[in-house]
Amino acid sequence: MVVDQIADADVDRIFHALADSTRRDILTLAVGGKYSVSALAERYPMSFAAVQKHVAVLEGAGLITKERRGRERLVRTDVDTVQKARELLDGIEELWRARVDRIDNLLANEKRTTGGN
Amino acid sequence: MSVTSVVKDPESLTMTVTADLDATVERAWQLWADPRQFERWWGPPGYPATVVDHDLRAGGRITFFMTGDEGERHDSTWDVIAADPPRHLELRDADVDEDGRPNDGNAMTGFVITIDERDRGGAVMAIHTHFDSLAGMEQVLATGVEEGMHMLISQIDAVLAGAPA
Numbered sequence: 001m002v003v004d005q006i007a008d009a010d011v012d013r014i015f016h017a018l019a020d021s022t023r024r025d026i027l028t029l030a031v032g033g034k035y036s037v038s039a040l041a042e043r044y045p046m047s048f049a050a051v052q053k054h055v056a057v058l059e060g061a062g063l064i065t066k067e068r069r070g071r072e073r074l075v076r077t078d079v080d081t082v083q084k085a086r087e088l089l090d091g092i093e094e095l096w097r098a099r100v101d102r103i104d105n106l107l108a109n110e111k112r113t114t115g116g117n
Numbered sequence: 118m119s120v121t122s123v124v125k126d127p128e129s130l131t132m133t134v135t136a137d138l139d140a141t142v143e144r145a146w147q148l149w150a151d152p153r154q155f156e157r158w159w160g161p162p163g164y165p166a167t168v169v170d171h172d173l174r175a176g177g178r179i180t181f182f183m184t185g186d187e188g189e190r191h192d193s194t195w196d197v198i199a200a201d202p203p204r205h206l207e208l209r210d211a212d213v214d215e216d217g218r219p220n221d222g223n224a225m226t227g228f229v230i231t232i233d234e235r236d237r238g239g240a241v242m243a244i245h246t247h248f249d250s251l252a253g254m255e256q257v258l259a260t261g262v263e264e265g266m267h268m269l270i271s272q273i274d275a276v277l278a279g280a281p282a
Contacts, residue, residue: 014250024128082128089125089132096134096244100120102158103148107140 014081017061022046023054026075030064033076040075121241130248138240145232145240146203149173156181173200179208198227206230 017023022044029035029043041051055075058064063081066073124133138145148154152168159166160183168181177197184190198207210226229245 018128018130027128092132092246093123093125093134096123096132097120098161099158100134100136102161103136103138104119106148106154106157107138107144111139 013061014063017057017063020054020057022051023058026051026054026058027063027077027082030075030077031079033067033074036072036074038072130250131246133243133245135241135243137235138242140240142232142234142240143203145242148242149206149230150202152181159183173197173206175199195228204232 018027026040029040037052037055038048040055041048044051055064055066059066061081062078064075064077066075068074120134120136122133122135126132148158150173152171155171156166156168159181164183164185166181166183168179170178170180172178175197177200179195179197180193182190182192193210195208195210198209200206206229208228208230210228226249227247229247231243231245233241235241
């Protein structure tokens with residue numbers, strides 16, 4: 001079960017990392033693994049140090065990894081961690097689909113017994 | 118009439134479920150505003166919800182619990198952030214312990230519900246859920262797994278009884 005696969009401390013770190021819009025943006029950019037920290041920094045109206053700090057938070061949460069390419073260190077989103085969030089959402093989607101089914105039944109039964117509303 | 122779209126964003130931890138309902142906007146609002154109505158759809162057969170407090174005004178609070186046939190119980194408390202009948206409702210969810218106190222450290226979930234007329238008659242209900250954390254999603258799902266099992270069991274029971282599932 002997905003629930004057992006993430007330790008509480010990891011969950012807290014992932015939560016903290018995802019709670020910032022710049023960091024979510026970096027995650028989206030870094031899916032392809034094409035950006036170095038300096039290339040990322042050029043895209044944001046903030047200092048290199050500030051972007052580096054965001055990247056460090058994402059790395060600490062296991063949401064990105066860094067890999068060396070020549071003289072550069074490229075940043076890559078760990079799709080598995082994002083995937084865990086997606087799996088959780090899939091499960092919750094099923095809950096809501098079942099709830100809407102029950103609402104439909106409730107409304108349909110009411111129409112049958114009262115002849116409409 | 119059913120779910121028409123589900124938009125999930127794992128990076129911002131949000132989900133929006135949109136459903137067409139064969140009902141007027143006012144009738145759809147009652148699904149939330151009338152606690153007896155709410156009890157009939159929130160939990161699956163075999164894992165029903167029982168509403169304890171239901172003060173559907175901004176600043177009000179809704180408390181309810183769900184019980185399984187083994188006697189297991191799951192309590193919920195929602196703070197009402199906004200309630201503008203019959204179209205707009207904002208709730209914030211915090212799990213509580215057996216004494217009804219919010220559990221410290223439990224992640225919270227926010228809901229924004231909007232209800233509107235549908236062009237071709239009926240109502241459209243959108244439920245936008247925002248999770249504060251993956252932990253919050255796991256918690257919702259952990260309860261949901263239990264819900265799912267009860268659902269399955271009631272379907273099996275119906276099959277065994279020869280009733281349409």
